Amino acid sequence: MASQTAPTIDAAGIRAPQFADILTWLQDQYRAIYGADVYLEADSQDGQFLALVAAAINDSNTACIEVYNSFSPATAQGHALSLNVKLNGIRRLVPTASTVDLLLGGTVGTTITGGLVTDADGTQWRLPDTVTIPGTGSITVTATCVKLGAIEAAAGTITKIATPTFGWQTVTNPSAAVPGSPVETDAALRVRQSRSVAVPSQSIFEGIVGSVANLAGVTRLRGYENDSDTPDANGVPGHHIALIVEGGDVAAIANTIAIKKTPGTGTAGDVVQSVADAFGGSHIIRFSRPTVANIKINMTIQALTGYSSAILPRIRQAIADYLNGLSIGESVLYSKLFVPANLGNDSVGMTYAITAMTVARDAGAYGTSNVVLAFDEAAACDVADIAITVVT
Structure with missing residues (x-):
């Protein structure tokens, strides 16, 4: 007689009988061997033994279902999901520190190495390893809080230079800091995995949005594309793209846009970054913070x-x-x-x-x-x- 206790895989996926159904089947088979009048209630030795067997079968079925589901990012959990998303070129985000865009001012050509600044509460924020003041006399960089977690800093509160450097004169944060986050949850990772499939898409614009969305620290993103000859209703110029990005490093965002966009496509926004290409040329990339x-x-x-x-x-x-x-x-x-x-x-x-x-x-x-x-x-x-x- 065929067993009715094993998992079944068909077009609808995997399913397995419930514990009560497994126990009933075992009791029926037991009675078929020893007689219909055998006593198998929960207070009997034979009844308890069959319940233990049913529990073991149910546990095995549960493990089979979890293994089956672990092969899909839509149903995998924990470590299995972390392994799945590597196929998309991404990984689960570890706890992150808060980030903030800083506007640095000073003498043209000044190089700041290992720079630190502090906010009104005395919290330190670390600049990129090396920052050079360009010909405009100012530059926007993304600083990282030295502490992990959701450290906040309101606009205009980061104004103190903790590591004085000759030629570095001012620092301020025009916008509030983007708080850090804990370990990425399964739900958030699934959303990011679904976005990642847009990276190799046929649409260049979708690929840009997918690539920027997967950068560390990016929490929200909205992209707009205007392929007409005139500005659109949002003020995006013709033949330009406009990305509104919350969180993430300004240099990493600009570099990703520069690598992914097609030649001749303009970028719109109030954050301006100079990106060097492989041939030593310099290109201006723009995007916006919300x-x-x-x-x-x-x-x-x-x-x-x-x-x-x-x-x-x-x-x-x-x-x-x-x-x-x-x-x-x-x-x-x-x-x-x-x-x-x-x-x-x-x-x-x-x-x-x-x-x-x-x-x-x-x-x-x-x-x-x-x-x-x-x-x-x-x-x-x-x-x-x-x-x-x-x-x-």
């Missing part, structure tokens, strides 16, 4: 049966995660805010009811309208900016 739109929420909820104040941090975190996960240029739709605010499929969402919610951008007035963002803006929200009033 303008951050700080989103604030003010809401009122009515406490229902089972409500606890411990739910409030979960509501705030769910809303903040949703807003921080929006793409660059993606507007904040007022009606969509109720989904994370209600905690989705979490049962605790039934313990309260939202009676009012308003949203604001930066220092603007609160309202119930959509927050429309420009093509180069990105929504950002801190849990501290989500005010919740509870009524009974």
Whole structure:
């Protein structure tokens, strides 16, 4: 008689019987040998023995399913997923330090070696190993925080030179630092793996976007291509591409764009980098950093049966995660805010009811309208900016 306990692989994938089904099958076979009147309940010795056998078979089936799933990046987990994505030329990101774009000023030709700067809190930020002030008298470089983790620095707070160098005169950060991150999660790695398949695509533009998206430290990215002869609605000049990149090293981003783009294609943006080619020539590459739109929420909820104040941090975190996960240029739709605010499929969402919610951008007035963002803006929200009033 054929066994009904083994996994099955077919066009739909792999499946295996449940523990209860395995145990029932074993009991039926046992009774077929020793008689239908044999006692096999959980309080019998034979019943317990069959349960142990069923558990061992179920564990083996589970291992088989995990092995089968480990061959696909869509279903692999942990170390297996890390091995899978190497086939796409990427690897799981390790914990990273915060990065920030710095504008350095000084005497033309000054070389800064091993430069360090400090912010208003005394935290040190490390410049690239060697930086040379170009003919313009200023240069933008990406500095890395000496500490790992989500170290923040608001715009204009990094102004102190910790390693004085003759000819190096000023330093400032025009934009806020991009916080570092912990070890990359499986979910985030799967998203990056799906992007990576665009690198060798037939579309040059998709290849550029895929390559920049896979650079270390890049958290969000939006690309625009204007193949017409006139500027488009976003102001991108004709026959230009415009990349809006959050995070990542400015030099690495510019080099990647220069390598991937076709000759004659212009680049648009307010971050300007000079990139040398293999023949010693110099090319100007431009891209942009997103303008951050700080989103604030003010809401009122009515406490229902089972409500606890411990739910409030979960509501705030769910809303903040949703807003921080929006793409660059993606507007904040007022009606969509109720989904994370209600905690989705979490049962605790039934313990309260939202009676009012308003949203604001930066220092603007609160309202119930959509927050429309420009093509180069990105929504950002801190849990501290989500005010919740509870009524009974």
